[in-house]
Amino acid sequence: MIKILYIILLSLIVVNCSTQKVLKQHGTPSLLVKSKKLLINNSNKNDIIKLLGSPSTISKFDKNTLIYIEQKKTASTLKNLGKMKIYQNDVLVLKINDYGILEKKELFNKEDMKNIQVSTDVTGKKFKKNTFIYNLMSSMRQKINDPLGQRAKKRKEISQR
Numbered sequence: 159m160i161k162i163l164y165i166i167l168l169s170l171i172v173v174n175c176s177t178q179k180v181l182k183q184h185g186t187p188s189l190l191v192k193s194k195k196l197l198i199n200n201s202n203k204n205d206i207i208k209l210l211g212s213p214s215t216i217s218k219f220d221k222n223t224l225i226y227i228e229q230k231k232t233a234s235t236l237k238n239l240g241k242m243k244i245y246q247n248d249v250l251v252l253k254i255n256d257y258g259i260l261e262k263k264e265l266f267n268k269e270d271m272k273n274i275q276v277s278t279d280v281t282g283k284k285f286k287k288n289t290f291i292y293n294l295m296s297s298m299r300q301k302i303n304d305p306l307g308q309r310a311k312k313r314k315e316i317s318q319r
Contacts, residue, residue, distance in 0.1 A: 189228035
């Protein structure tokens, strides 16, 4: 009887396991294929939105730069306990001129992003203690720490003794 129970339990576990990898997708699907349909100096902003949808983000510095992202993750091997690994990571940057015509397109993939150099410089702070903001914040800190002014009174009493 116990053997039958073990067989049923083991078969349930095996049946629920899948041989197909788990694939999670984020962003615009098939970005590489769709980007080939966009022609420089021919496609306009309406064509881009019709083909790719709304952009993942718009550049903060230039409103005519649209950025589309596609990321695919897959579950890694059993030894990593199902931790997701980036399988594909594509970024499409589209530059549109003032007339709404596609001027430039750049596609970055996972390997291209490994070659990006990140600056290691550290910005130093130039903070002076005699500024208006510093004085304002210092007085606010004093009022928060001692709202009734009791500490100042005690110091005055001690100094008079």
